[in-house]
Amino acid sequence: xxxxxxxxxxxxxxxxxxxxxxxxxxxxxxxxxxxxxxxxxxxxxxxxxxxxxxxxxxxxxxxxxxxxxxxxxxxxxxxxxxxxxxxxxxxxxxxxxxxxxxxxxxxxxxxxxxxxxxxxxxxxxxxxxxxxxxxxxxxxxxxxxxxxxxxxxxxxxxxxxxxxxxxxxxxxxxxxxxxxxxxxxxxxxxxxxxxxxxxxxxxxxxxxxxxxxxxxxxxxxxxxxxxxxxxxxxxxxxxxxxxxxxxxxxxxxxxxxxxxxxxxxxxxxxxxxxxxxxxxxxxxxxxxxxxxxxxxxxxxxxxxxxxxxxxxxxxxxxxxxxxxxxxxxxxxxxxxxxxxxxxxxxxxxxxxxxxxxxxxxxxxxxxxxxxxxxxxxxxxxxxxxxxxxxxxxxxxxxxxxxxxxxx
Numbered sequence: 001x002x003x004x005x006x007x008x009x010x011x012x013x014x015x016x017x018x019x020x021x022x023x024x025x026x027x028x029x030x031x032x033x034x035x036x037x038x039x040x041x042x043x044x045x046x047x048x049x050x051x052x053x054x055x056x057x058x059x060x061x062x063x064x065x066x067x068x069x070x071x072x073x074x075x076x077x078x079x080x081x082x083x084x085x086x087x088x089x090x091x092x093x094x095x096x097x098x099x100x101x102x103x104x105x106x107x108x109x110x111x112x113x114x115x116x117x118x119x120x121x122x123x124x125x126x127x128x129x130x131x132x133x134x135x136x137x138x139x140x141x142x143x144x145x146x147x148x149x150x151x152x153x154x155x156x157x158x159x160x161x162x163x164x165x166x167x168x169x170x171x172x173x174x175x176x177x178x179x180x181x182x183x184x185x186x187x188x189x190x191x192x193x194x195x196x197x198x199x200x201x202x203x204x205x206x207x208x209x210x211x212x213x214x215x216x217x218x219x220x221x222x223x224x225x226x227x228x229x230x231x232x233x234x235x236x237x238x239x240x241x242x243x244x245x246x247x248x249x250x251x252x253x254x255x256x257x258x259x260x261x262x263x264x265x266x267x268x269x270x271x272x273x274x275x276x277x278x279x280x281x282x283x284x285x286x287x288x289x290x291x292x293x294x295x296x297x298x299x300x301x302x303x304x305x306x307x308x309x310x311x312x313x314x315x316x317x318x319x320x321x322x323x324x325x326x327x328x329x330x331x332x333x334x335x336x337x338x339x340x341x342x343x344x345x346x347x348x349x350x351x352x353x354x355x356x357x358x359x360x361x362x363x364x365x366x367x368x369x370x371x372x373x374x375x376x377x378x379x380x381x382x383x384x385x386x387x388x389x390x391x392x393x394x395x396x397x398x399x400x401x402x403x404x405x406x407x
Contacts, residue, residue, distance in 0.1 A: 002191045004056055010190050011384045019057060019384065022391040027058035029394060031352035032135075036122035038065050039286040040254060041224065043119050043142055043184060043315040049189040050390070051385055057387075059394070066109065066123045070260060072101040076122045077261050079156075082149035083121065084228065084308040090151060099125070115394055124159045136397040139163045142186065143310040144173040144331045151181070164397065168359065169311045169332055182393055185331035185335065188316045188377070195320055198297055206294035210250075210282055215302040217247040217360055222237065222292055222317070224253045225265040225283075228308045231329075232272050233349050234354070235279060237305065240353035245360045251296055252282040296321050301359045305352050309333050316381050319343070319373035324366035326355040336381065342373035355387035 008016050010375055031054065035043050047063045054061035068076075075097050078088040102125035111129055118126055119140045127355055139160055145153065153175070159165065160177060167182045168174040188195055209213050219238055223229040238249040251269060254262075266283055273279040284291055296302060302318040302325050309331030316336060318325050325343035327333045337343035344355040359366040384405050 002189075004053060005193060007382075007384050010378070015384050015388075016385060019387055019391070021177070022055035022388060022395070023059065023249040026391055026394050028060065029115065030060040031062070031115045031117060031394065032111065032113040032115045033061070033063045033119065034062075034066060034109070034111075034123045034126060035119035035161045036066055036073075036170050040259070042311070045192075045194075045313070046186055046386070047119075049192060050386065053383070053387055054390070057391075059391075060113070062113070064109065066101075066105045066126075068101045068105075068122070071097050073122075077259055079121050079152050080143065080215065081228070082152040083143055083145050085147040085149065086228075086308070088149065088152075090149075095155060102126070102128075104351070115385060115397060118163075120268050124156060127159050127162045130162055136165075137163045138165045138167055138182075138393070138397075140167040141173070142169060144170075144308065145175055146172055148175075149334055165393075167393065170335055173310070180396075182389075182396075184386070184393065185332070185381060186311045186313055186316075187381050187383045188313060188320060189383045190320060194293050195317060196293070198290070198293055202290065203294040206291050207298055208292075210280060210295075212250065212280060212298070213248060214298070216278075217245065218250055218295075218298055219301050219303060219356055219360075220250040220295055220299040221251065221303045221305065222252050222296060222314045223304065223306075224259065225262045225269060226259065227261070227265055228306060229253075230305050230307050231265065231269045231281075233307075234303055234305045234352070235269075235272055235276075236349045237274065237303075237352040237356060238279065240350070241360070244357055246278065247300070247360060248278040250280045250282060250295055250299070252284050252292065254284050254286050254288075292317075293321075296323060299323055299344075301326060301356050303352065304328065304333060305346070305349075306330055306333065312336065313345075316377055319370075320377045320381075322367075322370040322374040324359045324369045325373060326352055326359065328352075336376065337373070339374075341369070342376050343369055 034048055037071040051061045051063050075094045116135045116137050117140055162366045165180040167184050169185050221234050270281050273281050302323045304315050304327040306328050311332030317335050339345045346352040346355050
C-alpha cells in the first residue's frame with residue numbers, strides 16, 4: 001500500500017496538507033464500512049485503497065463484508081437491475097430471501113464505531129440495528145436509482161429513510177428523500193497496480209500471453225461480464241468497424257461473487273465471438289490488475305458501451321491513461337466525458353462504430369482527447385479528492401451547521 005506522501009508528485013503538496021488538516025478533526029473516530037463482496041467491482045476496489053489511507057490519517061477505519069448464499073446474490077442482482085430500471089421477474093419469495101439473509105447478518109455481524117458506512121442495497125437492512133447503536137449511519141449508493149422499478153424501490157425505502165444520510169455519485173442518480181443527501185463521486189488510485197505507469201516490456205508480455213498482435217490496432221472494453229455492459233453490442237459495433245479498419249477487439253473482465261449472472265453473460269459472449277479470430281474474450285481473474293492496466297495501455301481505443309451505468313470506474317481508468325474513449329451517454333459516464341473534448345459519447349451500436357472508426361483513422365484527434373481526459377481525471381476523480389470528501393462527510397455528522405476552522 002502507498003502512503004499519502006507518494007501522491008504529492010501527482011496532486012501537489014497543497015492537497016496532501018488539506019487532508020492532514022481535515023484528519024486532525026476526525027482523528028480517533030471509528031468508521032466501519034460494510035458491503036457485499038471483498039473482490040470484484042468498483043466498491044471493493046475503492047475500499048481496498050481508501051481504508052488504509054484513512055487509517056494513516058488517524059481514522060480508525062475498518063471494512064467488513066456481509067454473508068449470503070447463492071440465492072441471496074441472485075435476488076440482489078435482480079434488485080440491482082430493477083433499480084437501474086430493468087424489468088425483472090420478482091416473486092414474493094425473492095423478498096423473503098432478502099429479508100431472511102438480512103436477519104442472519106443482523107444477528108451475526110459485529111457493528112461498531114462512530115460512523116457506519118453501508119454500501120449499496122445488499123447490506124441495507126443492517127439499519128434495523130440502529131436503535132442498538134450510538135453510531136451515525138450513512139447509506140452509500142453507488143448505482144443510478146433515478147428511474148427504479150417501484151416494487152423494489154418501495155421495498156427498500158423504509159430502510160433508506162432510517163439512515164442519517166445518503167451518499168450518491170451524482171445529483172441525477174438520486175431520489176427525493178427525507179434524509180440528508182451528499183454527492184460524492186467515486187475515484188481511482190493512480191498508484192494502484194491497475195493505474196500506475198508500466199514499463200514497455202510488461203505490456204509486451206501481456207500482449208504475448210493473450211496472443212494479441214502488437215502491430216494491429218486494439219479496441220478494448222474492460223468490464224465485468226454483465227448484460228448492462230452490453231458486450232454483444234460491442235462485438236456488433238466492432239464488426240462494423242472491421243469492414244474499414246484491420247483491427248482486433250479485446251473484451252476483458254471477470255466475475256464477482258455477488259453477481260451470479262456474469263457467468264451466463266460470459267458464455268454468451270464467447271459463443272458470439274467464436275467465429276471471429278480477431279475478437280479476444282478474456283475472463284481474467286480478480287487481482288489481475290497489472291494485466292488489465294497493460295491491456296488498456298496497449299489499446300488504440302477504449303470502449304465502454306454500457307446500457308446503464310452507475311459511475312463507471314473503467315471509464316475513469318481509461319481516461320487516466322490518456323486513452324481516447326468511446327462510451328455510451330448514460331449514468332456517470334456523462335460526468336467524466338465531455339463529448340468531443342475528453343472522449344466521444346454514443347447512443348447506439350452504429351454510433352459507437354462510427355466513433356471508434358473516427359478515432360482509429362485520426363490519431364492526432366485521438367491523442368488530444370486522451371490528454372484532455374487525463375487532466376479531467378487528475379482534477380476531479382483521484383483518490384485524494386475522494387478522501388477529502390469522506391472526511392468532510394464524517395465531520396458533517398457531528399458539526400451540522402457549525403463553522404469548522406482547520407488551522
